[in-house]
Amino acid sequence: MNRIDSTKNPKVKNVKRLSKKKYREREQQFVVEGWHLLEEVLSHEVVVQELLISENKEFRPHLDVSGLPVTVVTEQVMNEMSHTETPQGILAICRMPDQTDVLLNQNNNYLFVDGVQDPGNLGTIIRTADAVGITAVILGEGTVDSYNDKVIRATQGSLFHLPVIKGELEEWIDGCNKRAIPVFGTAVGKGTTHSAIASQKGFALLVGNEGAGVQEKYLEMTDQNIYVPIYGNAESLNVSVATGILLYHLKQTI
């Protein structure tokens, strides 16, 4: 079994570099941290290339990691690589999966994300999309990278449960238009109150940036633009909360 004692080991440097999107894309790798997320990647066909575990930590007995290369590291080395304040002592270097082919189907539900910037928000949105049974999430340009460590953590594993892919939103909206899949844009205070819209068998919901919302050029391509009304004194809702309210409202459950 390999062992790393020094924070200056090239492998440590590599893991730290993977916190940058540019480097993740070049290497086609990303890092997950903690036992729960390791379990999620192992059970969802993500290729784990290497496990890094702190010395004196036990493997979770129910996880089968036989056949995976393991490197033991000191606690200091783990702290150097970890993004959490109290590391669980387990990191996995994973291979980025190929972008899944997502097909547009009239009976399915899609979520289009235009420029959500906060990792916690995007992660929570992906988790909610998973919960409500969305077919695929498409991330438009300017959206935070889904392999960002904070995004992965906030998804709580949902990132590996459904296709979450990068895409050109114009093409995706156009694809929906051609297949008569209704696309609902979200525009604060413009368009129709969400409660006036019936639930839908197939639909695409388009949500946008925390400050600027959905870009006008996309709002012009949708079938209808909707919003969650504000009854009190808040200026707006958090985008992940609004997305949750809209997805659960649109989802046909009967």
Next chain:
Amino acid sequence: MNRIDSTKNPKVKNVKRLSKKKYREREQQFVVEGWHLLEEVLSHEVVVQELLISENKEFRPHLDVSGLPVTVVTEQVMNEMSHTETPQGILAICRMPDQTDVLLNQNNNYLFVDGVQDPGNLGTIIRTADAVGITAVILGEGTVDSYNDKVIRATQGSLFHLPVIKGELEEWIDGCNKRAIPVFGTAVGKGTTHSAIASQKGFALLVGNEGAGVQEKYLEMTDQNIYVPIYGNAESLNVSVATGILLYHLKQTI
């Protein structure tokens, strides 16, 4: 005008101490940061005791801060006190308002929070409660302090829009029971799907801790326990998303 050049100035130490709940409660003070939150406290009858601004920063012209004691600080001093990576250069030390008297009324809506721990979650929950027009938010024991800087930031000012008070949830639920205000507990997978419940004129919603949910002793006191169903593979929803879905579902809008 006063001026602070040294990060060792006692006033700097005082502001830094106010990031701790114990100290905030002893001093009955809290700190808000940034122009937007300053505007919110000034327009909602919160007493601002002192403004600390970075040198070379201009006051926002539309904010009337005449009569408020202002201390100018160096950028280094501001960075020392600030909780943000790129400080806007303005901090306000505020007096904690007296806990508002909240009366239970059959036509009003209340949110009871049992042990939500994450500051971002609590802040987002308060923002959503404000948006949907909740009358008051009651924070039970074990809930993160609402004057925590991350909570304040996530509320985006909503903390100052409605009463958010600490309370003994048992007494509050009991009070609702006596006044025939229906109390809905939330219990993942137990009780009734939320969509089976009609909207309500007056109600109280009870939400719980990120991991453990609402304590059993409270769930036994409610009129009904509800949950947002999971259709996909996520184990659960984020508590602030679930709270948003439930509040907007229960709220009577017609």
